[in-house]
Amino acid sequence: MTRDLNLTTPTLLVVAHPDDECMFFTPTLLSFEKVEVICLTDGGYRGKEDGILRRGEMKRSCEEVFDVEGCHFASIPGVDDTPVSGEWSGKEDKVVELIESMVKKLGNGKKAVNIVTFDEGGVSGHCNHCDCSAILQSWFDELPEEEGGSESRGSFLSGVRVRLFQLRTVETYLKYSMHLGYPRLTLPYWVHGASCEFVLASKEGMTFARRGMEMHESQYVWYRRLFVLFSSYVCTNVLVERRQQGQNYHSNRGKSVAALVVIGAMLALNITGFGLYPNAAFILLTINRYFQWLGGELFRRNGV
Incomplete structure (x- = not known):
């Protein structure tokens, strides 16, 4: 269900930690043709050596399993892997500068760039996931709106159309429903069109997520093995397009x-x-x- 979503458009996936890419965004990585990944931390919660190890694991996951165009790390002082909410406060401008430079690079010679990240719920509620969402939402809402009135899609940065998509956080019973949650996840699309929602599904999602997590050897403990086995996120991603105030995406279907x-x-x-x-x-x-x-x-x- 990707009408009005161009899967060939260069896409930037913004995550908080190494392993986010395969635990939560496997269908996204398998659906878009050209993806680059930027991770805002190195996952070094336990120390510098852990961060170096996890960088290497994510590089292998992105390059050997998902064949992404590039895997990058922010390396912004103070933007660290932390369970404490508010630790990234005051560093938002540095994150925005990095995202803008990545968008300009991806958009060089192109008309549009997609950005994909977490929504306000952050899938698991982790404060770093939620901070990704908040920073990108705030930045996107300040961009000049695309010409076209209320029916326009996206905003502009240096002449490149930017569309922001956020991974929908689902209820717990759906989160661990594997593929059986697919009917409920797609229900808004069928009932009232939900033309700002796009469903990316992959039959091979569990296989790729497992292979990706095997590259994250330091993190692939028993409960993450269970997550990959039962999570709906490895099979289905519902991406909700961010709207600026005044934009209104309609559908008469449903x-x-x-x-x-x-x-x-x-x-x-x-x-x-x-x-x-x-x-x-x-x-x-x-x-x-x-x-x-x-x-x-x-x-x-x-x-x-």
């Missing part, structure tokens, strides 16, 4: 009845394709969540 048909078909495929699995409880919970969400959506659409 009726509630059509959405229910799609939901039913998806659930039927899940049930028959996996023989009910031991996932009957999950399927029942998913149905319940579908109708909770759909009820809220119908109320919203009717101004209730």
Whole structure:
């Protein structure tokens, strides 16, 4: 579901830590044709030697597994791997300078550049993930808006159109639903068009995520092995395009009845394709969540 999203446009993926690229953004790396990755920290929470080790691991993951165009590290003093919120305060301008230089480099001779990063929830809520989101949102909102009025997409930096996409943080029950969460993740697209949301899915996501994490040998402990096995993020990324104030992306597609048909078909495929699995409880919970969400959506659409 990538209508209005050009997968050949040069794309900059901005992450906080080494291993973020394969734990959370595998479908993104597999979908875009030309990607460069910038990591704002070296992951050296335990010290300088750990940071050097993790830089090498991420380089191998990006180059040997995902074949990205380039893997870069910010090396900004004070922008470190930390669990303490607010530690990056006052360094935002340095991050922005780096991002702008990367965008100009990627956009050299091109008309547009995509940027992909976390949303406000940061997938896991880690403060560094959330800081990535906050810094890029604030910067993007200050860029000159593209000509075209409320139907325009993106902003401009030195003559290059910039579009910012943020990885949607999903509910916990969807986060660990593997591919079974796909119907719920795509529901907004079917119900009301959600033309600012783009779904990137990969059948080989789990394989590539596992191979990428194997390169991050120092981090591939048991709970991250379980994450790769059960996480929906290794199979599906929902990217939400950032809108500047005044931009309004419409779609006339999507009726509630059509959405229910799609939901039913998806659930039927899940049930028959996996023989009910031991996932009957999950399927029942998913149905319940579908109708909770759909009820809220119908109320919203009717101004209730």
